[in-house]
Amino acid sequence: NAGVTQTPKFQVLKTGQSMTLQCAQDMNHNSMYWYRQDPGMGLRLIYYSASEGTTDKGEVPNGYNVSRLNKREFSLRLESAAPSQTSVYFCASSDTGGPVSEQFFGPGTRLTVL
Amino acid sequence: QKEVEQDPGPLSVPEGAIVSLNCTYSNSAFQYFMWYRQYSRKGPELLMYTYSSGNKEDGRFTAQVDKSSKYISLFIRDSQPSDSATYLCAMSDGYGNKLVFGAGTILRVKS
Numbered sequence: 001n002a003g004v005t006q007t008p009k010f011q012v013l014k015t016g017q018s019m020t021l022q023c024a025q026d027m028n029h030n031s032m033y034w035y036r037q038d039p040g041m042g043l044r045l046i047y048y049s050a051s052e053g054t055t056d057k058g059e060v061p062n063g064y065n066v067s068r069l070n071k072r073e074f075s076l077r078l079e080s081a082a083p084s085q086t087s088v089y090f091c092a093s094s095d096t097g098g099p100v101s102e103q104f105f106g107p108g109t110r111l112t113v114l
Numbered sequence: 115q116k117e118v119e120q121d122p123g124p125l126s127v128p129e130g131a132i133v134s135l136n137c138t139y140s141n142s143a144f145q146y147f148m149w150y151r152q153y154s155r156k157g158p159e160l161l162m163y164t165y166s167s168g169n170k171e172d173g174r175f176t177a178q179v180d181k182s183s184k185y186i187s188l189f190i191r192d193s194q195p196s197d198s199a200t201y202l203c204a205m206s207d208g209y210g211n212k213l214v215f216g217a218g219t220i221l222r223v224k225s
Contacts, residue, residue, distance in 0.1 A: 040217050042215040042217040043202065048212065050211070056210075090158075100146040105157030
């Protein structure tokens with residue numbers, strides 16, 4: 001099992017460009033998440049999907065959109081990138097067997113917006 | 115004020131030392147407490163998970179929760195260079211499986 005995979009690993013964008021970050025999990029989890037990690041800020045939730053077909057905003061959703069393509073895949077789109085979106089982006093997934101389940105994280109995408 | 119406060123460090127200790135990592139929080143609804151470990155340029159991995167107040171031990175690691183003080187701790191005994199990583203506390207009120215993370219503490223264990 002690969003767990004949670006993310007593509008690309010690295011990306012450099014110019015201000016105003018768009019891109020989609022891809023995430024897939026092979027653990028048959030219902031819930032998937034997108035976080036960003038900035039120095040001194042920890043992990044902040046951008047969007048999450050409790051189950052296939054549903055998505056909800058997290059703490060910092062502005063400037064992002066998501067698509068839960070199917071149970072395995074959850075993508076994050078930046079429509080018009082800004083330097084403030086320079087960050088490391090992590091995708092995670094979890095089962096929903098209890099009130100709070102372990103989240104499994106991917107290796108991250110390092111994004112720089114010039 | 116952030117919901118979860120965590121000293122970012124770095125914390126540098128000699129091999130074999132006892133390490134204490136801490137977080138404070140403001141939301142009294144938090145009931146589920148986790149510690150994640152993140153190695154450099156990797157994703158976080160769950161290390162410890164506790165519910166409500168009390169202690170939980172797993173090998174060299176002990177997680178402690180004091181809900182009355184809104185304070186959680188992670189103790190590492192006999193620390194090893196392989197423990198060098200960033201340690202993130204995370205907590206939840208149990209609704210929606212959403213976690214609130216601390217900023218993470220960078221730990222360096224010197225051999």
